[in-house]
Amino acid sequence: MEPVTTITGTALPLDRSDVDTDQIVSAESLKRIERTGFGPFLFAEWRKDPGFVLNDLRFAGASILIAGPNFGCGSSREHAPWALEDAGFRAILAPSFADIFRNNCYKIGLLPVELPVEVVRRVMDAVLRDPTLQITVDLGARRVTGPGVDEVFEIDDFTRWRLLEGLDDIGLTLRHGDAIDAYEITRSEWLPRIRT
Amino acid sequence: MPQTLSEKVWERHVVHRAEAEPDLLYVDLHLIHEVTSPQAFDGLRVHGRRVRRADLTVATMDHNVPTAPGPEDPISARQMEALARNCEEFGIMLFPTGHPGQGIVHVIGPQMGLTQPGLLIVCGDSHTSTHGAFGALAIGIGTSEVEHVLATQTLPQKRPGTLAVTVEGDLPHGVTAKDVILGIIARIGTGGGVGHIIEYRGSAIRSLSMEGRMTVCNMSIEGGARAGMVAPDDTTFAYLEGRPQAPKGSDWDRALDEWRSLATDPDAMFDEEVVIDAARLTSYVSWGTNPGQTVSIDDAVPDPASLEDATKRESAERALAYMGLEPGTAIRDIRPDTVFIGSCTNSRISDLREAAAVLHGRRVREGLRAMVVPGSMLVKVQAEKEGLDQVFKAAGFEWRDAGCSMCLAMNPDKLSPGERCASTSNRNFEGRQGRGGRTHLVSPAVAAATAVAGHFCTPADLGVDLARED
Numbered sequence: 072m073e074p075v076t077t078i079t080g081t082a083l084p085l086d087r088s089d090v091d092t093d094q095i096v097s098a099e100s101l102k103r104i105e106r107t108g109f110g111p112f113l114f115a116e117w118r119k120d121p122g123f124v125l126n127d128l129r130f131a132g133a134s135i136l137i138a139g140p141n142f143g144c145g146s147s148r149e150h151a152p153w154a155l156e157d158a159g160f161r162a163i164l165a166p167s168f169a170d171i172f173r174n175n176c177y178k179i180g181l182l183p184v185e186l187p188v189e190v191v192r193r194v195m196d197a198v199l200r201d202p203t204l205q206i207t208v209d210l211g212a213r214r215v216t217g218p219g220v221d222e223v224f225e226i227d228d229f230t231r232w233r234l235l236e237g238l239d240d241i242g243l244t245l246r247h248g249d250a251i252d253a254y255e256i257t258r259s260e261w262l263p264r265i266r267t
Numbered sequence: 268m269p270q271t272l273s274e275k276v277w278e279r280h281v282v283h284r285a286e287a288e289p290d291l292l293y294v295d296l297h298l299i300h301e302v303t304s305p306q307a308f309d310g311l312r313v314h315g316r317r318v319r320r321a322d323l324t325v326a327t328m329d330h331n332v333p334t335a336p337g338p339e340d341p342i343s344a345r346q347m348e349a350l351a352r353n354c355e356e357f358g359i360m361l362f363p364t365g366h367p368g369q370g371i372v373h374v375i376g377p378q379m380g381l382t383q384p385g386l387l388i389v390c391g392d393s394h395t396s397t398h399g400a401f402g403a404l405a406i407g408i409g410t411s412e413v414e415h416v417l418a419t420q421t422l423p424q425k426r427p428g429t430l431a432v433t434v435e436g437d438l439p440h441g442v443t444a445k446d447v448i449l450g451i452i453a454r455i456g457t458g459g460g461v462g463h464i465i466e467y468r469g470s471a472i473r474s475l476s477m478e479g480r481m482t483v484c485n486m487s488i489e490g491g492a493r494a495g496m497v498a499p500d501d502t503t504f505a506y507l508e509g510r511p512q513a514p515k516g517s518d519w520d521r522a523l524d525e526w527r528s529l530a531t532d533p534d535a536m537f538d539e540e541v542v543i544d545a546a547r548l549t550s551y552v553s554w555g556t557n558p559g560q561t562v563s564i565d566d567a568v569p570d571p572a573s574l575e576d577a578t579k580r581e582s583a584e585r586a587l588a589y590m591g592l593e594p595g596t597a598i599r600d601i602r603p604d605t606v607f608i609g610s611c612t613n614s615r616i617s618d619l620r621e622a623a624a625v626l627h628g629r630r631v632r633e634g635l636r637a638m639v640v641p642g643s644m645l646v647k648v649q650a651e652k653e654g655l656d657q658v659f660k661a662a663g664f665e666w667r668d669a670g671c672s673m674c675l676a677m678n679p680d681k682l683s684p685g686e687r688c689a690s691t692s693n694r695n696f697e698g699r700q701g702r703g704g705r706t707h708l709v710s711p712a713v714a715a716a717t718a719v720a721g722h723f724c725t726p727a728d729l730g731v732d733l734a735r736e737d
Contacts, residue, residue: 093696098675102342104305141458147393149409178411228287247283254282261518264322
């Protein structure tokens with residue numbers, strides 16, 4: 072994974088709550104067995120509406136998505152963060168995120184940034200007025216800055232460190248190989264095992 | 268210190284713990300399917316990693332399997348071939364299409380007796396919460412995490428909070444497990460459980476069968492929760508005893524001792540608690556495009572203007588436009604085009620019995636499409652033994668093979684744009700059952716009664732007394 076440090080860019084205001092992962096990328100496009108190339112499927116149904124914000128050329132090239140509460144709810148499909156990443160997004164600002172979606176984002180270095188609902192509203196309105204506004208998400212300083220916004224956000228130390236260093240989670244866990252071996256010895260004999 | 272059920276299960280799985288790090292947890296059972304695993308296996312190959320514990324991993328094909336004869340979709344076939352190849356290469360037990368053990372991943376685990384109290388279970392699917400009905404801690408994960416578990420048999424996790432949802436009292440006549448969970452979500456909202464593990468408690472939960480508890484835990488994710496659990500009790504043990512993968516002989520006694528120690532201690536504290544009066548629950552029907560947008564079947568489609576919260580109001584306006592509904596329309600006046608009975612929420616034998624009891628000697632309303640998709644091939648065989656297939660077919664339902672089917676429309680079972688469906692599944696998101704399709708979430712009993720009447724109704728509306736017909 073590439074290290075995540077500071078993200079600066081314009082933003083796309085998606086003024087909707089409870090955006091589920093079925094909307095981000097529909098079940099039909101989950102049939103691919105590749106890890107890349109999901110960008111064209113991003114919000115495919117909503118994009119059929121010419122008035123949908125993703126079709127608005129004023130917001131083209133945005134690297135930060137601004138959305139309403141409970142973003143990424145529903146299905147656990149990691150294809151949703153893959154599609155956002157493939158379409159050029161590096162961070163998402165929202166009042167709240169669904170748990171699985173947030174975890175999936177952290178795994179691939181897409182940064183979910185939780186901010187108070189009134190702050191998200193203010194940034195959303197500012198970007199709607201002026202799509203050229205630059206926003207900066209500084210992971211090291213845990214800070215979002217831009218016109219009318221200067222806000223710290225929460226992220227646990229471990230995830231922050233892992234993202235800043237661009238470390239592979241599996242590699243980190245394998246450092247604890249001895250602890251896993253030791254735990255396995257203590258597991259009860261009667262626990263289920265599948266015999267092929 | 269007194270502990271809750273989820274805290275006990277969590278603590279028993281900690282492999283490594285350090286200040287300011289997530290706990291590293293050991294995974295007892297890893298369930299996989301064709302949609303969220305191919306990229307995980309590719310990741311293993313890229314890094315030259317093996318599957319650490321193939322003997323704790325089980326695979327099935329469910330999400331895009333066809334449930335009726337017909338031309339094969341080549342893209343779906345490619346995904347299923349990839350799963351077969353990966354399971355072969357890494358030595359993982361697979362239940363492919365055509366195998367008598369094949370079925371929806373959350374139906375076959377419990378059916379085999381693999382899902383047991385106190386286990387940590389993961390699957391690349393958000394409805395993994397289903398297995399919490401046994402007092403297991405069951406978490407839905409993404410594909411990167413699937414790869415992580417395949418490689419290490421562990422998962423780093425930040426400990427969620429605890430939320431007690433206590434449903435106390437007797438459920439009114441005709442109110443089913445599906446109604447209990449729809450009522451809970453209508454109350455707590457789609458984000459009500461975010462960051463928490465729900466423990467369902469109280470006499471109404473205790474009174475549910477194992478299959479009813481699975482229905483409740485299944486939709487925990489629709490309330491935003493990380494997982495949902497019910498403490499194991501004699502109902503749990505009776506369900507498990509004798510199942511192929513359940514412990515046998517002296518192992519059974521040892522397991523029982525362990526399982527009986529899991530229940531939440533009497534003076535343990537939850538971070539949050541919601542109490543629901545069972546007597547006030549009713550039959551529910553969703554009207555919008557998220558599962559929180561649900562009302563009693565006795566109510567009408569709400570007026571967005573009456574909602575004070577601006578976000579909720581806009582969301583309701585959008586939902587009504589998508590659903591093609593007017594505020595104030597009585598739920599019983601809404602007429603579906605299609606009825607779908609199936610999904611990991613409601614496709615088990617008791618769900619099929621519930622629906623068949625309503626349909627016995629009755630016919631699906633002229634012009635209405637109706638189908639039953641059993642959760643597993645074993646459920647299908649059992650239902651045929653009981654003659655339920657004959658009841659469904661005589662009523663005019665299609666009788667299909669096992670799979671996820673129209674719950675998420677990855678196979679040919681789809682709604683057409685504008686088509687309205689009474690569905691026993693778990694999600695009414697836009698396009699979930701097919702592009703432009705309109706989904707109303709209901710129980711199997713309401714789905715069956717609705718199929719007969721042609722508009723939303725309960726078995727009681729048809730003069731059917733479910734309790735007596737059982």
